[in-house]
Amino acid sequence: MAIPPGVTEQDFASALQEFSNIVGEEWVFTDDQDTALYKDVYSIYQNSDLEPEVSAAVAPDSAEQVQAIVRVANRYMVPLYPISTGKNLGYGGSSPILSGSVVLDLKRMNRILNVDTRNHTMLVEPGVSFYDVFDHFRENKLPLTMDIPDPAWGSPIGHALERGFAHTYSENGRDRWDTVCGMEVVLGNGEIVRTGPGACEGSQTWQDQKWGIGPYVDGIFSQSNFGVITKMGFWIRPAHEGYRSLVVFVPNYEDLVKMVDLDSYLQNAGIVNGMTAMGSPMFGGAFRFFAVPPPTPEHRRFLQVVDNRRPDIAPLQQYCAENRIGAWALELKWHLPNQISAAAAEYTRDLFTREIPGCWFGDEHVLEFPLDDDVISTLNERPGAPERVNLGIPSLSRFGMGVRATGQPSTSQGHFWFAPMVPKKGEEMLRYQEVMQQAHVELGVPFMGSFYGNLPMYWTKRVGVGLANWAVSTDPEVNRRTREQYLAMTQICAENGWTEYRAPAPVHTEIMSIINNWNDGSLLKLHEALKDAVDPNGILSAGRYGIWPKHMREEMRGA
Amino acid sequence: MRRQPLSVLWPVASVLLIAMTAPAAMAQDTPPALGKQVFDEWCGICHGPPNGASGGGTETLAALFQGTDIPAQLEDRTDLTAELVRTLTRQGRNTMPNFRKTEISDSELEALVAYLVADDAE
Numbered sequence: 222m223a224i225p226p227g228v229t230e231q232d233f234a235s236a237l238q239e240f241s242n243i244v245g246e247e248w249v250f251t252d253d254q255d256t257a258l259y260k261d262v263y264s265i266y267q268n269s270d271l272e273p274e275v276s277a278a279v280a281p282d283s284a285e286q287v288q289a290i291v292r293v294a295n296r297y298m299v300p301l302y303p304i305s306t307g308k309n310l311g312y313g314g315s316s317p318i319l320s321g322s323v324v325l326d327l328k329r330m331n332r333i334l335n336v337d338t339r340n341h342t343m344l345v346e347p348g349v350s351f352y353d354v355f356d357h358f359r360e361n362k363l364p365l366t367m368d369i370p371d372p373a374w375g376s377p378i379g380h381a382l383e384r385g386f387a388h389t390y391s392e393n394g395r396d397r398w399d400t401v402c403g404m405e406v407v408l409g410n411g412e413i414v415r416t417g418p419g420a421c422e423g424s425q426t427w428q429d430q431k432w433g434i435g436p437y438v439d440g441i442f443s444q445s446n447f448g449v450i451t452k453m454g455f456w457i458r459p460a461h462e463g464y465r466s467l468v469v470f471v472p473n474y475e476d477l478v479k480m481v482d483l484d485s486y487l488q489n490a491g492i493v494n495g496m497t498a499m500g501s502p503m504f505g506g507a508f509r510f511f512a513v514p515p516p517t518p519e520h521r522r523f524l525q526v527v528d529n530r531r532p533d534i535a536p537l538q539q540y541c542a543e544n545r546i547g548a549w550a551l552e553l554k555w556h557l558p559n560q561i562s563a564a565a566a567e568y569t570r571d572l573f574t575r576e577i578p579g580c581w582f583g584d585e586h587v588l589e590f591p592l593d594d595d596v597i598s599t600l601n602e603r604p605g606a607p608e609r610v611n612l613g614i615p616s617l618s619r620f621g622m623g624v625r626a627t628g629q630p631s632t633s634q635g636h637f638w639f640a641p642m643v644p645k646k647g648e649e650m651l652r653y654q655e656v657m658q659q660a661h662v663e664l665g666v667p668f669m670g671s672f673y674g675n676l677p678m679y680w681t682k683r684v685g686v687g688l689a690n691w692a693v694s695t696d697p698e699v700n701r702r703t704r705e706q707y708l709a710m711t712q713i714c715a716e717n718g719w720t721e722y723r724a725p726a727p728v729h730t731e732i733m734s735i736i737n738n739w740n741d742g743s744l745l746k747l748h749e750a751l752k753d754a755v756d757p758n759g760i761l762s763a764g765r766y767g768i769w770p771k772h773m774r775e776e777m778r779g780a
Numbered sequence: 781m782r783r784q785p786l787s788v789l790w791p792v793a794s795v796l797l798i799a800m801t802a803p804a805a806m807a808q809d810t811p812p813a814l815g816k817q818v819f820d821e822w823c824g825i826c827h828g829p830p831n832g833a834s835g836g837g838t839e840t841l842a843a844l845f846q847g848t849d850i851p852a853q854l855e856d857r858t859d860l861t862a863e864l865v866r867t868l869t870r871q872g873r874n875t876m877p878n879f880r881k882t883e884i885s886d887s888e889l890e891a892l893v894a895y896l897v898a899d900d901a902e
Contacts, residue, residue: 250881254870258880262872280882310877328882348882352821372835374825601832609833617825617835621875632840632874 222251223274225299225321227772233276236297240279240323243289248280248329259307259324261316263635263693265700265727273320280326284405284413284451290325291449292411294760301325302762303449305347305379308372310620311636312383313726318764319773325449333357334452335428338365342402342428344454347378352615364460366613368394373615378453382443383723386680388610390556391494393456395680398443400456403427406448409756413451428454444723445748446762447755461590463559464612466495467566468511468583468605469573470502470547474534476577477549478647483576484551485645488682492565495554496611497679503541503548504532506674511550512583512605520546524671529662531655531673547581549676554611559587588612633692637703639710641719643677643685650676653687653719660713664706666691686722704728711735726765730778733767749774815895818888819855822879827854837876854896862893 224233241249250256256275266272281287294301300317303325307315315324331348336357343365345354351373358365368387370380380387381397393400403417414420416439419427431439442448471480480499487493500506505516505524516524523537541548553569555562566585573580586607588596600609601618609616643653658672669675669690677685689710691703704727711721711732720736737744748768752759759770769777819827826837830852842852851857869889872878884892 248882255881258870258878262877263875278880307880307883308877314877315880326880326882328880352825598831614833615825616833618833621826621834621836621839635875 222253222256223276223321225276225323226319228297228299228321232297233299236293236299236323237277239293240277240290243286243293244279244281248282250278250280251276256324259304259315259317259326261310261314261726263310263314263637264316265637265693265703265725267634267693267697267700268695269697269700273317273322275317275324276321278324278326280329282329284330284407287325287327287330287407287449287451288411288413291407291409291760294323295409295411295758298758299323299760300763301449301760303327303347305376305382305450306350306374308350308375309379309383310372311638311725312723316726318726318729318762322763327449327451330451336363336365337428338363340429341365341457341459342454343367343457344403344428344452345377346452347376347450349378350374350376351380355613355615358460365457366460367455367457368397368400369610369613369615370397371610372617372620373610374617377455378450381453381455382450384443385723386678386686388496388608388680389613390458391488391496391682392491394458395496398440401439401453402429402431402456403454404439404442404450405452406442406450408448409446409752409758409761412755414448419454428456441751444766445751446765446768447751449761458556458613461556461588461612463555463557463562463590464586464588464607465555465557465559465562465566466586466607467553467569469551469553469569470511470581470583471549471551471573471577472542472547472579474503474538474548476580477651479577480549480551480573481645481647481650483572484553484679485683487553487569487572492568493553493555495556497554498552499549499676499679501549501674501676502546503537504674505671506676510552510605511547513546513550520544524673526658526673529659531658545581550583556612559589562587634695635693637691637693637707637725639689639691639707639721640686640723641711641714641721643687643719645679645683645685650685652717653677656713656717657687657689657710660710661689664709665702666706666710687719708732708735730764730767730769734778812891812895814888815891815893818884818892819895822884823854823892826876829853840874857896858898860896860898862897865889865893865896 224230237249237251256278259275259278264272279290281290300319300322302317302322304315305327317324327347329348330346332346333349335344351369354367368389370385370387381401384398387395387397389395403419405415407413417427418424418430418433420433442450484497498510500510502508502511502513508515523540524532526532555565570582588607600607643649654673661668666689669688677687679685694700707728708731712735715736721732724732733745752768753771759772763770763773764777826835830838838852845852866889869879869884
């Protein structure tokens with residue numbers, strides 16, 4: 222059994238005994254077989270000495286038990302690593318960063334505490350998954366929906382704390398943190414607080430208004446290690462009445478700039494309220510979203526990348542004009558009653574026709590709600606058809622990439638994602654393609670599909686998220702190279718002003734320093750000042766997002 | 781009037797509570813309904829019928845067993861052993877994650893074994 226660093230065997234045994242007294246012996250796990258269940262199954266440190274060990278796990282059932290555990294941990298200086306559902310796969314999973322930590326497994330705290338069907342809010346505990354929320358709405362016939370990420374076995378709270386994205390509504394939807402309204406937190410020092418209006422005993426607006434009176438502090442608990450969230454409120458949505466999607470194709474390479482600006486106008490004016498998808502049929506990308514066939518062998522002849530440069534535009538564009546292949550495509554979605562979205566779609570068609578001569582439109586997909594099971598079973602099935610995740614229906618389809626399937630005979634050990642934020646301007650998106658094409662080749666990073674054909678993902682309205690992905694290997698040398706490539710790519714993007722929105726735990730410390738370099742890293746100093754104030758012994762999630770306890774800073778990040 | 785909580789303890793928790801109070805029974809003693817419930821909650825989302833929303837478990841096994849008579853869907857298999865089900869649940873394989881005891885308890889795992897493993901495959 223591993224021992225937490227700096228803790229004597231006797232003190233650790235005493236702490237474990239006290240944990241048992243709090244939660245019951247059956248919810249303290251110390252056998253090697255049990256603690257191994259908390260390793261990151263997608264770890265890039267697998268089969269190497271760098272793999273963090275888990276000394277024990279403790280699974281409380283209430284906020285009071287969490288508070289008691291944190292107090293015991295402070296007394297014995299035992300590092301804790303809280304997880305909610307532990308399914309943050311590709312970003313560290315349930316594994317601590319500091320080897321020897323005790324995992325605080327909150328999966329048993331899986332209660333949906335309150336649902337307001339009239340003001341569309343809910344209050345949940347950390348062990349509740351998106352599947353649980355969906356099933357709860359359906360089984361209780363509640364006319365509600367919630368933006369769901371893929372995979373849906375994660376928790377709303379964990380997703381919010383990672384500032385993850387989902388796939389449906391542009392406001393108070395896809396950007397999970399944007400939907401958070403009020404929380405209960407056990408601080409690293411063992412104090413428990415409620416934020417926003419919840420700070421008032423008997424508050425009647427805790428889940429209705431994000432800010433109460435005084436400083437708004439909720440944000441400091443995301444992507445950090447200052448507290449353990451034991452309850453969190455969310456703004457959710459009335460159930461769908463209708464859904465409509467429309468694909469716009471534009472004919473010329475240069476049309477990208479105008480197409481993107483029009484989408485920003487439609488999104489920011491509230492005329493379109495669903496997630497935009499963009500790509501280039503001309504460059505052979507993203508054909509599934511747009512229901513266009515993959516490039517023919519003849520088309521592919523124009524797509525050869527020579528000397529690491531974008532294929533010649535003129536002959537490619539001529540071929541595409543002759544074969545009615547769009548230079549770029551934009552998929553727009555409306556989550557509105559169909560009567561309203563019909564008018565919005567008509568307005569949108571007029572706008573594009575007026576602003577981008579020669580553009581054309583694909584078929585509109587329209588769904589009537591409630592969906593019956595037969596309709597749900599057709600979702601995801603056809604290119605261009607709506608996906609479940611677009612409609613708040615749980616799915617693992619996108620997460621399933623990397624598995625062995627027909628046409629993909631090998632399988633990987635997991636995912637390792639790189640995701641920088643790129644400004645939503647057509648010129649900058651093209652520059653991003655050029656820079657990242659070079660970076661992939663120079664660093665030897667495998668490409669995800671047709672590079673010039675893909676554009677960033679628009680989970681948020683004003684910024685795109687570019688994606689690169691590494692397959693995790695059983696070979697430590699391959700994974701070591703992956704880590705180096707990841708950090709080099711972080712550096713390249715930072716030099717261009719593109720920074721990641723989220724990152725895997727094994728690279729937190731390095732990327733926080735690479736990215737947050739303004740004014741000699743003054744933001745990192747603020748993080749550490751906050752850490753020392755609310756978690757003076759550095760008990761919680763040491764190293765998460767590069768924030769180390771005071772007594773480890775010099776060793777862990779040379780500060 | 782101010783809204784009232786719909787509940788303070790929803791059925792979400794009840795699955796685990798049932799399991800927690802169940803004896804750590806051997807596979808043959810566990811109720812088949814619980815095994816099916818565990819399969820549907822944790823396994824079927826990847827190892828059910830391929831429907832475009834799956835995490836790809838069935839597609840993976842279809843590729844792996846191509847050219848054999850081994851079915852791709854776990855519920856159709858007659859060759860699964862208890863040890864294989866226990867090992868894959870607790871250790872995972874490739875991109876399939878493992879499942880912790882706070883997700884699938886030991887007694888739930890035995891119910892899953894009873895559901896998936898044919899009597900003569902033990």
